Amino acid sequence: MTSPAWARRRDAAGRAWREFAANRGGLVGLVVLAVFVLVAALGPVLIDDADLDVTRATGDRLRSPSGEFWLGTDENGRSVLALTLWGTQLSLVVGLAAALLSVVIGTTVGILAGHFGGWLSAVLLRFTDFFLIMPSLVLAIALSAVLDGGAGTIILAIGVVSWPASARLVRAQTLAVEARPYIERSRALGGGHGHVIFKHVLPSVLPLVFVNTTLAVGTAIVAESTLRFLGLGDTNEITWGGLLRSAGSSGAITYGAWWYLLPPGIAIVLLVLAFTLVGRALETVLNPKLRERR
């Protein structure tokens, strides 16, 4: 507990937190995130299964907001409020998982390419550049059409097409870290590749990776909703993108059913915004030079 290393880490964490807290945007982003996480976690408690079952829907088709249905009903007479709240869970989980997958692939490729040089690096870089120029939406659509299933497919499709940016970032950082003298010293003392990568490189790229993930979640959530809107994935799953697709195909636009079209969309915007604000604030903590730019 009181070892100097611990104290040092606690100090560093405290400093980082104070810097983060100095950024009001990041702080509020965090609060909004916390609310979404809470809704996602409590969804099953707050919402009765009967509210989601079309066969037990109590409302009329596309009814405007009222005391009974605060945000009106969908084309099956279900409460849009309940659906939107329920959709939080899957939208959040898929966004997080897809971003995580993408960053894990990107970090692995980036560190390998940065650490090992030579032909391996050349091949990995070529591969990264190749994925970077791919029309990613087309690729993701094709992938989710090939693979069966719901959320898992979507996560995989987004993760597989969106990793190259973080691979490049991590590679640059790896190169910078490895150029430092202490790595050379560690090598001279007999540290193998594994030692250098896990003891030195990984810890120093991790903060960057963390920030990158936070920013990537926003992109992944938009990507997820786009794929759902195009009708990919399991349409029985309730997500915001899927709700908007149903709204689009049931004539809600013509009907002027704003209570059906707006809530899921606004939820997407808020969540993406929250992740972006938090990401930007974290970036500031990591790179003080950025602070005045924000």
Next chain:
Amino acid sequence: MVTSFPIVEERWYVVLVGRRLAGAGAVVALVAVMAPWVTGVAQAQDAKVLRAGVTQDLDSLNPFITVTRIGTELTRLNYEFLTTYDPKDYHPVPGLAEKWETSPDKLTWTFTIRSGAKWSDGQPITAQDPAFTFSKMMSDTAAATANGNFTQGWESVSAPDDRTLVIRTKQPRSTMLALDVPIVPKHVWEKVTDFKAEPPLPLVGSGPFIVQDYKASQFIKLKANKDYWRGAPKIDGLDFVYYKNVDAEVQALVKGDIDVMNRLVPAQYDTLKKDPNIKLNTGAGRRLNEILINPGATSADGRPIGDGNPALKDPQLRRAIALAIDSRTLVDKVWGGYAAQAAGYIPPGFSEFHLPERTRFDPAEANRMLDAAGYAKGADGVRADKQGKPLRLRLLGHAGTNLDEQASKYLTNWWRDIGIAVEPQMVSDQKVNDATTGAAFDLAFSGWNANPDPDYVLSLQTCGARPNADGKGATPDSFLCDPEYDRLYTEQLQETDRGKRVEIVKKMQQVLADRATLVILGYDNPLEAYRADRWAPFQTQPADGGVILNQQGYWGLYSATPGRTTDAAAPAAAGGSGGGNTGLIIGLVVAGVVVVGGVVLLVGRSRRRGAADERE
């Protein structure tokens, strides 16, 4: 560091950010102001052009190739067939052939081609034209692509003189007055060597409208054929305008950019009830929606294929599954009332062949049947099959299709009530297609658009419709292979007395219901709308409760008459639900202000804080 820049770059920047922005802004503003006025003028100029909205892409303008709905509609407008279907009740009526007779052995058909009719390039239409068309389809595989099935089982085609066409068939065929084959002009097509190629525009045709111009995914323009033998259409032209988004299409109708459209969904249809300028049209469904029950599918050579649950080989189980479906609830809840309750296999839109006996909904009876047949209920309420395994079935549906997604939830509940556990799987259309052709399903959603002649939809349930061992080479439906059904099918195909044929077809529908390899869910009504302030009522087909677009013929569009449709119903009466745009705008403004304001506040504050830090 560089301290100065050549003047070029400065100018580049100034131009880009300064003037271009101002210029672009001015152009946009100009466009926004001017354009409505310009298009308004354009519309006034050609009030006699009917504009129909269309969503489906055209595969080809070649009448031998096109298989899409829109392509078929275009060939009907562009080329007169030998015979066509009456606008009132679909019975065959003269087209290019003004009369016909059959030999006593029913193998030789002699059509008399009307005299005086002309192609749109002025050449006379003779019996040589259909003779050429049919012989090409029999000799050239490319020419048989779209309509080759019509000339199957034919012996020969000849034109002994310019007004007589003689067709000899190998067996008697009841479908000889339902030859949906566009007849092309011989003098144009005999020079063609590649029957797959696109024909040059404008087309040369014999129908009421001739295709003049086509831009993929934008529009198809047709001109009225002033020499049309029934008389020139009352309008000058007909445009099909593409909309990929049906809501955008509805808005275009409301705004007057198009005049008529179909394929509305119930919410859109209900919304348009409030618009006094729009007249709505609906009729009896011509599409059958069904659940396939895999009866232990076999391939064309009789070997088992696919992975259907073997328990479904028992007809009693299949009948119980059928009994547990409540079509009435589906009509009310899933189709919003715009559908007809399930009865016979042939949809009610073709009332002559439709078997009106409604399918029964009786879960108690289904339970009794299953109890009697020895399917014992387990502790979890799921019955066990004859091998003692719990009855768990997959239900395959099309992702993104409203019917499949919603009905699957009702069906699952109803089947749970009779002790069958069903898991719905919604996958892409392509996957459903692959699985149903290869029999890789237990239960699956399917559906067909029927024709005035029932032969094709009936043929789907014959042994001959089964695929080869790879699940390819045919278009199977329920994999029924039943001797009685097949015998009746051949009988109806050879029965040239219409009344007797109707009786056979009705009997076939009873057989289908009894075998229970498929269950009808219901028939959705076509929902159409047109501008009542610009057009007189259209001729629907059938006359009572029929459609305007997508007919089995050209009657609706041919009847287009500029004018007005007056409606006794008070336009405001239908109001009630629907928030309209006021609610939307209020919602948007509130949401926008909250979100933007919040972010602005946050970003601004943190920055102030940042600036303060800097000063320290």
Next chain:
Amino acid sequence: MTDSLAPVEESIAEVPPPSRGGGVVRYLLAKVGGAVMSVLMVVVLGFFLFRVMPGDPVSIMTRGRPVSGAQLEALRAQHGFDKPLLVQFWNYLVGLVHGDFGQSYAFNAPAGVIIGERLGPTLLLTGTATVLAAALGLWLGAKTGWHRNGPLDRGSSGVALVFWSIPPWWLGVVLLMIAGGVFPTGGMQSPDSPAAFFPHALDVAHHMVLPVFTLVLALYGQYQLVMRASLLEEMNSDYLTTARAKGLRDDLVRRRHALPNALLPTATLVFLHLGMVVSGAITVEAVYSWPGLGQLTAEALASKDLPLLQGIFIVLVIAVVVMNLFADLLLRVLDPRVRAS
């Protein structure tokens, strides 16, 4: 995906590595070589990826039509599906070498011709939107950067963040609902669009209002934020202090020194994105029935039109590759720092 719209601020730091001793030609050759290789890889991937997708093209082609087994077999043979996969691949490669993408079966025309037809509308839409978004973004970015923490900065940077977070297709749907009664809701021109140039252009421009507006809103925020950030970076540079110390007017310092330098990375970013915007516009084209490449992609996917899909894939990748090369060149020509090294 939406990477066309993601704020890739890192990329502004990424200056192309200076060539070691070779000079421009060698550097260019290496770049072009890499680009060609990428395109070759895409050719291979495109061929196999789309074939793995579910669905039998022939049965999709004939769905709901009375066709016999023999007809299906004939269709299959006609499109070459009866041959082994590697033979199909070889035939495809031979065709490509001769500039033949194959025959699209959804449109019964050479895939190359159809793609060519759709390229124009897409370039018109995305080009216009990019120019407007870049102009708006750069202008706002420069203004907000210069007057940092002013009321304009606080307001418009927040708004930019919000617009960046909105999925473009949702924005399109909402705009369609609000303004669909005023502007055309679909297509690029009316069927009776006047033939004369100016009225025709006006008709097209009228149809462009909603889709361009949607794309501009979706794109500009990122340009603004990046422009602002790079301007702030420039303003901290020593040379600006020097310039100020020389007694230059504030306005002159800004115009002559800070802005041009800050503009470089942002302009590069705009070009880097241009290639991606084409495929990113798929959803917006779908909402507004715009007859472009994006919508063609959606149609080709739905009908599993393999020659068309492969062709589009290659064209989209070439667009990105060419724009990347162009951005590299632009940076080299305009930025003496890169040129000098």
